[in-house]
Amino acid sequence: MAVSLPSATGASARTGTGDRPDTTLRRKRAKHRLKVLGFLSPWLIGFSVFFGYPLIATVYFSFMHYNQIEQPSFVGLRNWRYVLAQMPLFGPALWNTIWLVVVMVALRVAFGLGIGLLITKVKTGVGFFRTAFYLPYLAPPVAATVAFVFLLNPSTGPVNRVLGWAGIHGPTWFNDPAWAKPSLVLLGLWGVGDLMVIFMASLLDVPREQYEAADLDGAGAWSKFRYVTWPAITPIVLFAVVTGVVQTMQYYTQALVAGKIASGVSIGPGSVVQPGYPDHSTLTVPQLVYQLGFQNFNTGAACVLSLVLFVIAMAVTLLLMRKNAGLIPAED
Structure with missing residues (x-):
C-alpha cells in the first residue's frame, strides 16, 4: 500500500514559517552577534579612539617630518635612523x-x-x-x-x-x-x-x-x-x-x-x-x-x-x- 509523505509546503504551513531550519539558526546567530556587539560597543569605541587611532597615527608620523605647524612630509626611515643611530x-x-x-x-x-x-x-x-x-x-x-x-x-x-x-x-x-x-x-x-x-x-x-x-x-x-x-x-x-x-x-x-x-x-x-x-x-x-x-x-x-x-x-x-x-x- 502506498504511503503519501507530507510535502515541504505542508510542513512549512504547519510550522507557520517558510524558512528552512538552518536559515532560522543563522538569523538567531546573527541577532546574537549584534546583541554582543551592542554590549561591546562602548569598549570598542573607546579602544578605537584612545588606542587604535593613536597607535596608527604614531606609526604614520614616525615616517614623516612633522613640526605640528606645516603639513607632514614623507621622509622614510630618516627618523628611525636618527633615533636609533644618531x-x-x-x-x-x-x-x-x-x-x-x-x-x-x-x-x-x-x-x-x-x-x-x-x-x-x-x-x-x-x-x-x-x-x-x-x-x-x-x-x-x-x-x-x-x-x-x-x-x-x-x-x-x-x-x-x-x-x-x-x-x-x-x-x-x-x-x-x-x-x-x-x-x-x-x-x-x-x-x-x-x-x-x-x-x-x-x-x-x-x-x-x-x-x-x-x-x-x-x-x-x-x-x-x-x-x-x-x-x-x-x-x-x-x-x-x-x-x-x-x-x-x-x-x-x-x-x-x-x-x-x-x-x-x-x-x-x-x-x-x-x-x-x-x-x-x-x-x-x-x-x-x-x-x-x-x-x-x-x-x-x-x-x-x-x-x-x-x-x-x-x-x-x-x-x-x-x-x-x-x-x-x-x-x-
Missing part, C-alpha cells in the same frame, strides 16, 4: 628606563608582598598600620617627590643628619649620578601602598584549610609560603608585575621633578630645563618624547621613541605571561 641621549635614556623597570618593579613587588604578609600576621593595630603604609600612595606625585628630595637633601635633609649622628657619611642622593636612580627607587618604595592593599586582599583569600593541612603535615613557615601561599597568589603577582612594567615604562613626573629640584634651578612659567640631572642619570625615554615632541617640535622622532617603548613593553608583557615564566601555573 641621537646621543637615546642610549642613556633607554638604559635608565630599563634599569628602573627591572629594579623598581622587582623591589616594589617584593616590598609590597612583604608588608602585606606582615600586616596579615599582626593581631592588634591592623587599621593603623594599613593606613600608615597606604597614606604615602595618596600623595600627588609632584608633592611626594618634592618632599622626598627635601628629606634626602645632602646638606640640610633630615636623613643625612640622622646618618651623621650614627657616624655614617650619607651620600648626596639626587645630586650624585650613582645614587640618583636608587633614590627614585626609594621614592617608589615609599609609595608602595597600592600593591600592599592588593596583596593583602589576595593573602586573606587563601583558604585557611590549606594552612591547617600544612600544619598537620609539619610544614614550616617557608614551606607553607612556597606550597600554599605562592601558588594561590601567583595571578596577583603577575598582575602587579605587568602593570608595574607598563607604569615604569611611562616613568616621567618623579624623575623630572626630582632632577629639577636637586639641580637648584627655579621652576617657573617659561623656564626650560634640560631633563636628566645629574649627568643624565634620571633621564628616561618619556622625557625624551616630551622634549622632542613638545619642545623641539620633532614629532616624527618622538613617535619613533613612543613605538620603541610600546614594543619593549609588549615584549616584556608577553614574556611574563608565558606559562613557563614562573608566574602562571602550568596547569592553567
